Amino acid sequence: MAQLNLRLPNELKKEAERYIHKYGYRNMQELATDAIRTKVFERESIKETLELLKNKELMSSIRSSREDVRRGRLNSWDGLQKKWKKQHAKV
Secondary structure (H helix, E strand, O other), X not given: OOOOOOXXXXXXXXXXXXXXXXXXXXXXXXXXXXXXHHHHHHHHHHHHHHHHHHHHHHHHHHHHHHHHHXXXXXXXXXXXXHHHHXXXXXX
């Protein structure tokens, strides 16, 4: 396990100590570890959420296209490709 020496402005240290007591951390080390872990993995979580949203958009696009085919507004593979390219060019 690595060891870090951390310098904090006095006011930030006081606020961190209040946070420790308010939220039940055992000590400053536990709070710092949790804060770093949150920041490091937060970016990955955001990426995963964006991927899920893209998948939802894709599913919505597929449903819309199926409806277009059913109603006769879309009747070829080329038409489908053009529709999807047009939709994704807006994004």
